[in-house]
């Protein structure tokens with residue numbers, strides 16, 4: 001899948017580090033799953049200090065790809081990833097990975113709940129454990145960190161008293177566990193995406209997703225117009241959310257995932273229509289669904305064959321044949 005340009009990068013994958021993050025666990029799944037991409041064979045994986053740093057390493061050609069969190073089933077989207085993909089040099093998603101996340105409360109050996117004054121973690125992890133933390137540590141100060149493993153490392157260094165992190169991070173940094181299964185909603189899943197510089201697209205598998213962002217013009221019905229382009233072609237959306245464009249209040253960029261591959265006639269046709277409707281459309285990739293499910297049934301009238309037949313009919317009409 002990766003083009004020659006991509007595969008010459010010295011490092012295989014950048015991920016939100018340090019070692020022991022959920023992002024690293026997701027990367028292990030990615031490189032061992034069927035259809036795994038090699039990035040730069042023999043290369044190293046690089047823990048990055050932030051999502052922005054991971055994306056920057058790919059843009060600079062230092063890494064073949066970056067694995068970054070996009071959304072969580074409890075806490076919703078990860079703004080740093082959303083914004084990092086919309087701005088800057090183009091990047092595309094080539095794979096997605098789902099990871100069930102479970103949190104522990106980790107401390108230096110010998111530290112008890114009564115000793116904990118500060119508890120640190122990634123904001124998404126803190127939000128997913130808010131209720132349990134309030135019960136266990138009602139007086140503790142909650143401190144955001146760049147990642148869950150960053151919190152564990154800082155606890156090991158003595159900077160904070162407790163970390164909300166993965167069990168593997170507690171182990172990696174020599175911490176003890178005061179509580180397990182900290183999540184307020186057990187079974188939360190984080191969706192990670194592998195992003196690369198644009199190149200050859202992953203081939204359609206029949207169970208694909210496409211991601212696109214579009215700035216919606218400030219006029220009545222503009223969002224409905226945009227969504228109609230998917231609906232009339234029988235394309236099911238799997239995610240939609242808005243982010244501020246940072247230009248002014250009232251102008252938003254919509255980030256949309258839909259079923260299907262840009263190589264599918266109906267999806268390509270819808271994206272072309274979006275390009276006509278919006279001054280700023282960014283194609284963010286077509287890639288295999290992590291769950292490998294075929295998606296919603298597609299009506300015959302929007303199958304590739306129906307589009308091809310309609311194009312052939314139009315060509316005949318334009319040449320003067322009876323319609």
Ligand SMILES: O=C(O)C(=O)C[C@]1(C(=O)O)C=C[C@@H](O)C=C1
Pocket residue numbers: 016020021022023024069072078101122124125146147148149190
């Ligand atoms: O900090 C980590 O370990 C991450 O991989 C990031 C992240 C996120 O951004 O949501 C991933 C999964 C958990 O929901 C908490 C944090």
